[in-house]
Amino acid sequence: MERKTAAGMELSDIEALLASLGIDKRYSRRLLYWIYRRGIRSFAQVNDIPKRVLTILSEQLETGLSSPMASESSVDGSVKYLFTTRRGLAHETVWLPDGNRSTVCVSVQSGCRMGCHFCATGRNGWGGNLTAGEIVNQVISLPHEVTHIVMMGMGEPGDNIDEVIKACRIFTAGWGLAAGRSRVTVSTVGVTPSVMRLLTETECNITLSLHSPFPGERSRVIPAEARWPFAETLDLLRNYDNRRKRRFTVAYVMIRGKNDSDRHLEEMKRLLTGTGIRVNLLPYHPLEGDDAMCSDDSVMARFNHELVISGISASIRRSRGEDIAAACGMLAAKKREKKTGRD
CATH class of the missing domain: 1.10.150.530 (DNA polymerase; domain 1)
Structure with a gap:
């Protein structure tokens, strides 16, 4: 048995x-x-x-707990870990130390089905959903103290919502890891029904991937836009009774000449002013075979400044562990190659 x-x-x-x-x-x-x-x-x-x-x-x-199979360390102290499940699903976890703060970025799937244009994980193929236990294991089994947990690794939380919600409850419950609700964040492309469940069934923070404020452009970068428009998900957050002060954030990867124009800036201000939603501006890291480049520092700084003076809380988030994260999913990809004998 x-x-x-x-x-x-x-x-x-x-x-x-x-x-x-x-x-x-x-x-x-x-x-x-x-x-x-x-x-x-x-x-x-x-x-x-x-x-x-x-x-x-x-x-x-x-117990169902297991240690990572491999790791890679960055010059800045970040460490990427490779886990695999009993079903053979390889997935990655990144530990990001920063003074007294220690964040772990966990995966919720092995691979991803969303097909976002600049995501390396989706290029590595689809493996399967992780269980709540496999998600939680990524935090428990690290040899580090952890203060913050973000579901921003491999996979789309909205595509595995039952297990993600269960993991959120385990992370925050007194009988679980007892992490403060403000210290757990779920990052999603905005699968609208799943965002509704996160709002009603958890108390975690939510980050939405935007990357273009125009639906036509966004659908080319994030195909899920065609099925779950960002505008609908934004309405959910606007209308949510946020007396508990949950943090809602928009992530915006800046790509030179693609989404960093005045037109994009003005539309972002129109969408987000007065909502209380924060903006994290992120530098783009080109994938192999991709000729797109990150926006210039001066452009990112101006974008940030204009958002702030419009009353939007905004910041530029510099990447950590670039020497190990530049090829996100590569540890998992190597594991799959060994399994299929392609080494």
């Missing part, structure tokens, strides 16, 4: 399992503490639950 995995379970899941085994549910929170806070690989490491209980559990349950 295949055992269930504890990583990815919520408190109600563990309580139901223990009840089915005739075990007092008071052990539920202790068990989740050992999984989510201590990152145990075996129930033999637990020292405050009776051995008879652990023996019964071990027959039905395994």
Whole structure:
């Protein structure tokens, strides 16, 4: 009989399992503490639950946690890790230290189906969805302290929304990792029904990928625009009762001569002024075979300045780990090549 995995379970899941085994549910929170806070690989490491209980559990349950298979370190201290699931789904995680702040960027899929023009992950093919446990494992199994979690790695959260929402709850719940709700961010192209669920079922921050304020242009960069227009998703955020002060952000990758004109700037101001939505301007990193270039620093600075004086909170986010992230998805791609014998 295949055992269930504890990583990815919520408190109600563990309580139901223990009840089915005739075990007092008071052990539920202790068990989740050992999984989510201590990152145990075996129930033999637990020292405050009776051995008879652990023996019964071990027959039905395994921790489901695993260490990364490989890593690459950047000169700036960032580290990229490669994980793989039991199903053979390779996925990457990046740890980004910055003073007292330590951010981990996790993947939600192996590959991606969105087909965004300048995304390397989609070029590596589609593998499959990650489970909530596999998403959470990327945080628990790193040899670093983590203060912030962003779902901005491989895959589109809106295309795996059930598992993403479950992972968000595990990240923020007191019985889980107990990360503050303001320290967990989900980045999406704007799959509108999924954004609605993130708003109603989680308290995480949300970042929307824009990259052009004009629907026709955006659909060429982000094909999902044709099915889920940015304007519809923006309306959801505008109309959301944000008394809890969740952070909503627009990510805008700046490409020279493509989306950095005065026309783009004015339309962004029209769309976002008065919404309370922040803007992160990001430099574009060309992919292999792509002749597009990043906007000049002066252009990015002017864009940022004009947004700020219009009342929009904006900032330029410089990339970290460029020497390892310039080819995002390459560790996972190498893993797939070995598996298929293409090395």
